[in-house]
Amino acid sequence: MTKETSTLDQVAKWIRPEIKALSAYHVPDSGDMIKLDAMENPYRWPDELVDQWLEVIRDVELNRYPDPGARVLKQHLRESMDVPDESEILLGNGSDELIQMIMMAMSGKDRAVLSVEPGFVMYKMIATFMGMPYIGVPLKEDFSLDKAALLNKIKETQPAVIFLAYPNNPTSNLFDEQTIRNIIETAPGVVVVDEAYHAFAEKSFMPMLTEYDNLLVMRTVSKMGLAGLRLGLLAGKAEWLNEFDKVRLPYNINILTQASAEFAIKNRQVLDQQTQQICVDREMLFKDLSEIENITAYPSQANFILVRVADGKADGIFNTLKEQGVLIKNLNPVGGLLANCLRITVGTAEENKALLENFKKAL
Numbered sequence: 001m002t003k004e005t006s007t008l009d010q011v012a013k014w015i016r017p018e019i020k021a022l023s024a025y026h027v028p029d030s031g032d033m034i035k036l037d038a039m040e041n042p043y044r045w046p047d048e049l050v051d052q053w054l055e056v057i058r059d060v061e062l063n064r065y066p067d068p069g070a071r072v073l074k075q076h077l078r079e080s081m082d083v084p085d086e087s088e089i090l091l092g093n094g095s096d097e098l099i100q101m102i103m104m105a106m107s108g109k110d111r112a113v114l115s116v117e118p119g120f121v122m123y124k125m126i127a128t129f130m131g132m133p134y135i136g137v138p139l140k141e142d143f144s145l146d147k148a149a150l151l152n153k154i155k156e157t158q159p160a161v162i163f164l165a166y167p168n169n170p171t172s173n174l175f176d177e178q179t180i181r182n183i184i185e186t187a188p189g190v191v192v193v194d195e196a197y198h199a200f201a202e203k204s205f206m207p208m209l210t211e212y213d214n215l216l217v218m219r220t221v222s223k224m225g226l227a228g229l230r231l232g233l234l235a236g237k238a239e240w241l242n243e244f245d246k247v248r249l250p251y252n253i254n255i256l257t258q259a260s261a262e263f264a265i266k267n268r269q270v271l272d273q274q275t276q277q278i279c280v281d282r283e284m285l286f287k288d289l290s291e292i293e294n295i296t297a298y299p300s301q302a303n304f305i306l307v308r309v310a311d312g313k314a315d316g317i318f319n320t321l322k323e324q325g326v327l328i329k330n331l332n333p334v335g336g337l338l339a340n341c342l343r344i345t346v347g348t349a350e351e352n353k354a355l356l357e358n359f360k361k362a363l
């Protein structure tokens with residue numbers, strides 16, 4: 001037996017079958033392409049602000065562990081995200097880590113995770129990592145919640161946790177508030193309303209935390225212009241969060257993230273202006289895309305636009321754009337309601353213009 005085969009045999013024997021069956025979450029290398037695939041804010045800070053930030057970073061003691069409870073940062077986040085006084089806060093290395101912590105604390109073969117399809121892929125992936133059954137309830141054709149199907153599935157499967165992204169990724173719409181309330185009232189476990197795109201939407205479940213004991217609201221600073229910091233926030237009842245906190249690795253929010261996020265929140269008006277600009281440009285891009293024949297652009301409450309192109313065209317358009325140096329997300333391979341769909345992050349006005357020109361040529 002060659003060395004290589006024996007390693008493969010050992011891997012086959014020891015790696016959990018459900019992990020072996022997965023493909024790793026693939027983040028394409030964008031090089032110097034126009035990057036419209038990952039819902040980032042395209043803007044940097046003005047030089048003056050960068051200089052002030054570097055002054056803050058200069059004093060950070062890298063030889064010390066960070067504050068394990070990130071107390072100062074939590075207070076800043078509480079105020080800037082309007083977390084109700086009665087609610088507790090838990091921080092994660094991105095909201096991805098919070099999703100992982102919630103499931104780690106609840107996992108079990110007979111404890112299901114429920115969400116909608118199409119929805120954010122990490123809910124299903126992390127459920128698989130944790131060995132939890134995942135139930136994806138299809139959205140309706142117009143990407144709204146199928147209330148009857150959802151309530152029936154919840155009653156039937158009694159999921160430990162339900163995730164709903166609000167606005168939803170990749171469909172960019174806000175679900176009906178009353179239906180989400182019905183879900184929270186029917187759920188036997190917790191309901192996580194994932195507000196990753198809150199900065200671009202007009203509605204939030206944050207104030208509803210005082211009404212429901214089983215509601216958790218999740219936010220991230222990633223889409224506000226701080227994706228590189230990796231910082232997410234979960235708000236809800238202390239009784240739940242104290243349990244999730246037990247599976248949190250010590251010092252999960254590093255010292256540079258704590259110092260930089262505190263600084264960024266103090267200078268929030270810069271991020272807010274960028275967000276407003278993105279919303280204005282989103283409407284322009286939506287209008288321009290809507291005028292193109294044979295494609296459907298879906299209205300967005302987030303910083304990206306989902307488009308459906310003519311049958312069989314999506315892969316070709318995606319590849320042509322890529323050759324022209326514009327990277328978007330091809331959702332056609334996912335199939336189902338996402339067949340023939342492409343997801344475009346709103347970039348700067350110039351980037352959007354380049355996207356549009358190349359998109360029209362690629363059709």
Ligand code: PMP
Nearest residue numbers: 094095096120165169196220222
């Ligand atoms: N939730 C949703 C709905 C998302 O789309 C994303 C990222 N694309 C995340 C959570 C994760 O965000 P992060 O880990 O950057 O906080």
